[in-house]
Amino acid sequence: MIGVFDSGHGGLTILRALSARFPGHRYVFLGDHGHAPYGARDVEAIYGLTRDNVERLFSIGCRLVLLACNTASAVALRRLQQTWLPHFAPDNRILGVVVPTIEAVTQVPWHVTSPPGGPEPEARRVVVYATRRTVESGSYPFEIGLRAPAIGVTQQACPGLVDRIESGAPEAGIARMVTEFVTASLAGEREGAPPLVPDTAILGCTHYPLVAVHFAAALPPGVEILDQPGIVADSLGRYLARHREFDAPDPENPAPRFFTTGDPARVGPLASRFFGRTVEFERL
Ligand code: DGL
Secondary structure, three states: OEEEEEOOOOHHHHHHHHHHHOOOOOEEEEEOOOOOOOOOOOHHHHHHHHHHHHHHHHHOOOOEEEEOOHHHHHHOHHHHHHHHHHHHOOOOEEEOOHHHHHHHHHOOOOOOOOOOOOOOOOOEEEEEEEOHHHHHHOHHHHHHHHHOOOEEEEEEEOOOHHHHHHOOOOHHHHHHHHHHHHHHHHOOOOOOOOOOOOOEEEEOOOOHHHHHHHHHHHOOOOOEEOOHHHHHHHHHHHHHHHOOOOOOOOOOOOOOEEEEOOOHHHHHHHHHHHHOOOOOEEEO
């Protein structure tokens, strides 16, 4: 069984990609709707909540857990892997969404932490939209800079956007909010400087693909929005092919199970809209 964890609905974007590409696996989704959003919480709180939820997924039989949440991946994953997992569950694994995204944008494998040799690569600009805590962690600019210094990274925190998505706020208000964040992200770094022209945008919060249409409308034409759910699914597929011990495909094609720390009756209808089919949550 593969556990897929997010603070709320956002991880459904990752689960949707996983179950479309690798339908035979047995997935268990856990949304911590009872504590969402995570993006403005302090680092210790995000670490503690993420650890408790991973533990819940381990306790129902998932040996591999994917943090389908950029905030938890950026803030808590390394610490969990290095200090908690070896004592608590040394045979289990926790993966995240930031590593595959950085590999995709830099085209450099994660274990390589300096730019590959060869001809000087073309300068590029990537803009990252994320929660406040992901932005403050500096993970995207730092890890991209190590591997591909020719890529300039602009970050834009989008406070309040996850709250709106989680509460099913009207689309028009969400569109306005996204436009404001995109406009702010493109303004020059100093007053009077020319606007920034990115070639690539990373929706570095798993909730944002749910409103990708508004990012696409607000970004200048020609900016490629990276498909983080697709990138993460491909990467997990390669991992599972190397590590069959964590979950082999089941020919019976089992349906995912959905758990929430919130109120199943409240989160189910919105999740069904986002997931594209009826989702019935069980309370955990
Ligand atoms: N969807 C999560 C992320 O990718 C968390 C958002 C939140 O809870 O603030 O960052």
